[in-house]
Amino acid sequence: MSTEEQNNVSVNLQRRKILTGATGVVGAAGATFLAVPFVSSWQPSEKAKAAGAPVNADISQLQLGQMLTVAWRGKPVWVVRRTSDMLGGLAPxxxxxxxxxxxxxxxxxxxxxxxxxxxxxxLVVVGICTHLGCAPLYRPAIGSPDVGADWQGGFFCPCHGSRFDLAGRVFQSVPAPTNLVIPPHHFLTDYLIRIGEGPAEGGVA
Incomplete structure (x- = not known):
């Protein structure tokens, strides 16, 4: 084989390597583009969430007395893990x-x-005051200084002074006309709550 022929073979081999490598890169990129929408489809889109798609709240790390905030329909939804003392203070x-x-x-x-x-x-409750839509503050401690010495724990709206107990029930003689809203929800497991969907729609209470 002449020197010229050897050079042609070498060039052809190099071209094949380049083409093979390029094809592999394009193939991998294509697989990535295919995989991303597929993986994304496992979770509700932001548009779907805003329209009211259910969301899950993981409460496995929620300690007694603590509150977790989850976004649903563009609103804060609070999950409060109440103690036995908190529950015992509701009826009075x-x-x-x-x-x-x-x-x-x-x-x-x-x-x-x-x-x-x-x-x-x-307690699973929408964290918006039923007066003019302000965000109340979570004040679980008895006698919180910004609420009053007679305070037994609950939610206090700093905008106009509305007060709610630890079940989201409104006190008398405050601007808010009704209790805080409870959204549809159910328990998927002991530690996972589906917010935006009731038991009859996709699970058991």
Missing amino acids: LDGQLRDPASLESIQPKYCQNPTRAIKDEY
């Missing part, structure tokens, strides 16, 4: 509340009970 407040039995307030039927919950320990 009935005489001070505007709607103690939640007859005029918004909640699913399965949460129209004294604790406004599926499981007494966990």
Whole structure:
């Protein structure tokens, strides 16, 4: 084989390597583009969330007395893990509340009970005051300085002074007309709550 022929063979081999490498890169890139939308489809899009798609709240790390905030429909939803003392303090407040039995307030039927919950320990509530839409503050401690010495724990709206107990029930003589809203929800597991979907729609209470 002449020197010229050897050079031609060498050039052809190099071209093949370059083409093979380029094809592999394009193939890998194509696989990535295919995989991303597929993986993304496992989670609701931001548009779907805004439209009301259910979201999950992992409460496995939530300690007694703590509150977790989850975004649903562009609103904050609070999950509060109540202690036995918090739950025990609800009934004595009935005489001070505007709607103690939640007859005029918004909640699913399965949460129209004294604790406004599926499981007494966990309150799931929309964190927006029913007066003018401000965000109340979580004040679980008895006698919180910014609320008053007679405060037994709950939620306080700093905008206009509305107060709610630890079941989201509104006190008398404050601007808010109704209790805080309880969204549809259910427990997927002991530590995973689906917010935006009731038991009959996709799970058990």
